[in-house]
Each structure stands twice: as structure tokens, then as C-alpha cells.
Amino acid sequence: MNDEAKRKQLRKYKAFATGLFVLMAALFIITTILQKNNDSHWIGYVRAFSEAAMVGALADWFAVTALFRHPLGLPIPHTNLIENSKQKLGDNLGSFVVSNFLSPANIRPYIQKLKISGFVGEWLGKEKNQEVLIKNISDIVLDILNKLDDAEVSQFISKKVSEMTDNIKLNALLGNGINYLLDKNDHQKIITNLSAQIKNYIIENDEMIKDRVKKGSYTFIPAFIDNKIALKVADGLSEFFKEIEENPQHEIRQLITQKIYDFSAELKQDPKWEGEFKTIKNDLLKNEKLNEYSNDIWISIKNTLKNELQEDQSSLKNYLSKNLNEFSQNLKTDENLQNKIDTWVRVTAYKYILKNTHQFGNLISSTVGNWQGKELSEKLELEVGKDLQFIRVNGTLVGGLVGLIIYTISHFFL
Numbered sequence: 001m002n003d004e005a006k007r008k009q010l011r012k013y014k015a016f017a018t019g020l021f022v023l024m025a026a027l028f029i030i031t032t033i034l035q036k037n038n039d040s041h042w043i044g045y046v047r048a049f050s051e052a053a054m055v056g057a058l059a060d061w062f063a064v065t066a067l068f069r070h071p072l073g074l075p076i077p078h079t080n081l082i083e084n085s086k087q088k089l090g091d092n093l094g095s096f097v098v099s100n101f102l103s104p105a106n107i108r109p110y111i112q113k114l115k116i117s118g119f120v121g122e123w124l125g126k127e128k129n130q131e132v133l134i135k136n137i138s139d140i141v142l143d144i145l146n147k148l149d150d151a152e153v154s155q156f157i158s159k160k161v162s163e164m165t166d167n168i169k170l171n172a173l174l175g176n177g178i179n180y181l182l183d184k185n186d187h188q189k190i191i192t193n194l195s196a197q198i199k200n201y202i203i204e205n206d207e208m209i210k211d212r213v214k215k216g217s218y219t220f221i222p223a224f225i226d227n228k229i230a231l232k233v234a235d236g237l238s239e240f241f242k243e244i245e246e247n248p249q250h251e252i253r254q255l256i257t258q259k260i261y262d263f264s265a266e267l268k269q270d271p272k273w274e275g276e277f278k279t280i281k282n283d284l285l286k287n288e289k290l291n292e293y294s295n296d297i298w299i300s301i302k303n304t305l306k307n308e309l310q311e312d313q314s315s316l317k318n319y320l321s322k323n324l325n326e327f328s329q330n331l332k333t334d335e336n337l338q339n340k341i342d343t344w345v346r347v348t349a350y351k352y353i354l355k356n357t358h359q360f361g362n363l364i365s366s367t368v369g370n371w372q373g374k375e376l377s378e379k380l381e382l383e384v385g386k387d388l389q390f391i392r393v394n395g396t397l398v399g400g401l402v403g404l405i406i407y408t409i410s411h412f413f414l
Contacts, residue, residue: 006382013389020396021057024050048407049400056399060392067388068381094361102357111350117338121331130324134317138309145302145309150295158294171276175268182260191253195245202238 031047034040065071066079100106123129181187244250267273308316330337381388 003382006386010382010385010389013386017057017061017389017392017396020393021054021061024053024057024396024400028054044411045404045407049404052403052406053396053400055403057392057396059399060395064388064392068378068385091365094364097364098357098361102353102360104354107350107353111346111353114346114349115338115342116345117331117341120341121328124324124328125332130321133324134320137320138317142306142309145306148302150298150302154291154295154298157298158290161290161294171270171273172268175264178260178264178267182257182264187257187260188248188253191256192245195241199238199241199245202234202241 027050028047031043031050035043035047062071066076070076070079124133244252247253305316308314311317331341
């Protein structure tokens with residue numbers, strides 16, 4: 001029911017209560033006149049009833065009116081109670097709500113019934129809802145991207161990279177990386193491949209080896225001897241590298257491995273290498289270069305994100321949709337996940353409500369306290385005024401009955 005309907009209803013019941021008072025007043029006047037000119041016994045009873053009814057009606061009218069305003073506009077003490085006591089009323093109302101509605105015992109049963117996971121799973125399982133969610137997320141992120149200052153973001157990236165790289169020792173990082181490859185034995189693949197390449201190169205370039213042998217040989221040595229020597233050299237070298245290629249335990253492999261370990265240790269411990277890499281790092285990451293790199297990285301990321309978020313069937317949106325489907329399915333089928341989410345929601349909601357119950361009380365108190373006194377009186381009168389008019393009606397009738405009883409007792413027994 002809107003306020004206008006409530007006002008009409010209130011006027012109707014006010015008119016009824018006032019009309020009953022007017023009726024009692026008219027009845028009193030008529031019976032008073034009749035009693036002067038007529039000795040009928042019954043007139044005294046009616047007059048006593050109407051007289052007491054008027055008193056009861058006036059008393060209850062005063063009481064009801066005094067709640068909301070000064071009766072007849074007169075500043076009588078202890079009237080217009082709601083307007084004069086609105087802050088106290090707001091404080092008491094806030095305390096009442098907190099104590100009786102937001103106590104742990106009252107809210108716990110409702111919190112325990114919360115089962116948000118099922119609702120979220122069903123909601124996310126609908127394609128239309130997914131589209132709405134992804135669109136809203138995209139719009140929010142796009143708005144953020146458009147409002148970000150590119151220069152400030154680039155400076156932030158540059159600053160963080162600079163702070164991070166200041167504490168990084170590239171020589172130690174490279175040394176640890178080499179050790180990691182050695183520990184996993186991945187370098188053996190390189191040795192195997194390199195040995196095969198060298199072996200094949202020797203086999204395919206035997207003429208070059210012959211020419212090299214001839215150039216280094218003496219003029220008095222026959223050519224066929226040089227060729228024999230070159231053939232032996234080529235066969236020996238190719239066989240040697242073939243053995244390295246095929247034998248995982250070849251001593252050359254172990255020697256190379258040890259040499260690389262030694263080099264890695266030198267990288268990490270020798271101050272010379274630390275200085276070399278620091279110089280390289282400083283050359284690569286000068287402030288102007290770092291700012292340039294950071295700006296290029298940010299602009300690239302920003303443009304990529306904007307394109308992905310603006311396209312309807314972009315890879316990012318398809319990825320989000322796929323993960324939302326999986327998450328929705330898990331929410332509907334995975335009981336462990338459901339229990340974890342529901343328990344977290346219940347505990348969080350319970351703690352938050354208990355922690356902030358005083359805020360609800362303060363909200364009610366401040367809201368009521370900030371209302372204009374007249375406005376508050378009108379709001380409350382609209383809500384309870386109809387029932388209060390029945391108090392006036394009851395006061396009229398009860399007052400009349402009490403007056404009638406008193407008149408009867410005094411007439412017969414006194």
C-alpha cells in the first residue's frame with residue numbers, strides 16, 4: 001500500500017473516531033435538555049454514558065495526538081513525543097533490532113542454510129548468463145585500460161624491473177642454469193648431435209683433408225702416401241667422433257661434463273664474471289632503454305587485451321567461457337568443492353554480520369535521528385495511525401460503559 005492510500009485510510013478512521021465523539025456530545029446535550037424537562041429514569045443512564053464517553057474520547061484523542069504533535073498546537077509538556085525524542089527513539093530501535101534480530105542465536109540457523117555453490121553453478125551453467133558475465137567483465141577491464149595513464153604504467157613497470165634486476169646476479173643465475181641442465185643430463189644430447197655433425201662433416205669433406213695433408217707434407221713424399229695419410233686421419237677422426245656419438249659413457253663426454261661444471265662454478269664465484277655480467281646488464285638496462293622497453297611491453301599488452309576483449313569470439317573470451325563451463329560443472333558435481341565454498345561463505349557471512357551488527361544499529365539510529373521530526377511523526381502516523389484511532393473508539397465506548405456503571409452504582413447503592 002502506497003503512502004497516498006495510507007493517508008486516505010487514516011483520514012477515514014480519524015473521521016470515524018471523531019464522528020463517534022460528536023455523536024456522544026450530541027447525545028449528551030440532548031439528554032441534558034430532556035432531563036430538565038422530563039423525569040424519565042432512563043434518560044439519566046443515557047446521559048451518564050454519553051458524558052463518560054466524551055471524557056474517554058477526549059482523553060484518548062489527547063494521548064494519541066500527543067505522540068505525533070502538540071494537541072491544538074499548544075506546547076504542552078510531554079507532548080509531540082516522537083519529534084522531541086527521535087534520537088532516543090532511533091537509538092532504542094537500533095539496539096532493539098541488533099539485540100533481538102541480529103544475535104548469534106538468531107542468525108546462525110539462517111547462515112547454516114546458505115548453499116550458494118548450487119545456485120552459482122546453475123546460474124553459470126546457462127550460456128546467456130555466461131555471456132552477460134563475460135561482457136560485464138570485458139567492459140570493466142576495457143574501462144580500466146582506457147583510463148590508465150600509459151606513461152605512469154610504463155614508469156611503474158620500469159621501476160619494478162629495475163628493483164628486481166638490481167638484486168639479480170646474472171653470473172650466478174647463468175651458473176645455476178648450467179648446473180640444472182647438467183644435473184638433468186640434457187647436455188648429452190648436444191654432445192651426441194655435435195659429434196654426429198663433426199663425423200659427417202669429416203666423411204663428406206675427405207678431399208679437403210687430402211688437400212690439407214698435401215699442403216703440410218714435404219715435396220719429396222709421393223702423393224699416394226699423402227693420400228694414405230689423409231685417409232687414415234679422416235677415418236680415425238670420424239671413428240673417434242662416432243664412438244663419442246654412440247657411447248653414452250665415453251670418457252670425452254665425462255671430460256666435457258666436468259669442464260662445464262668447472263666453468264659453471266667459475267661463473268658463480270669469480271668476481272671477474274660478476275663484473276662482466278653487471279656491465280652487460282647496465283648497458284642493456286639503462287634508464288632510457290628500460291623505459292623504452294617497458295613502454296613497448298605495456299603498449300603491446302594493452303593493445304592485445306583491448307583487441308581480445310572487443311572481439312566477440314576472441315581466444316581470451318573462448319578461454320573464459322570454457323573455464324566457466326568447467327567451473328559450473330564442478331560446482332554442480334564436486335561435493336568437496338561445494339562444501340568448501342559453502343563453508344567459506346557461511347563462516348565469512350557469520351563473522352561479518354557479527355562483527356558489524358553495531359553498524360546496523362548505528363544505521364537505524366542515524367537514519368531515524370537524521371529525519372526531520374515532522375517527517376518522522378508523519379511516517380509513523382501513516383503506519384500505526386489507523387490502529388491508534390481504534391484506541392480512541394475503544395476509549396469512547398469503554399469510557400461510556402464505565403460512566404454508566406458508576407452512575408448505576410451511585411443511583412442504586414448510594
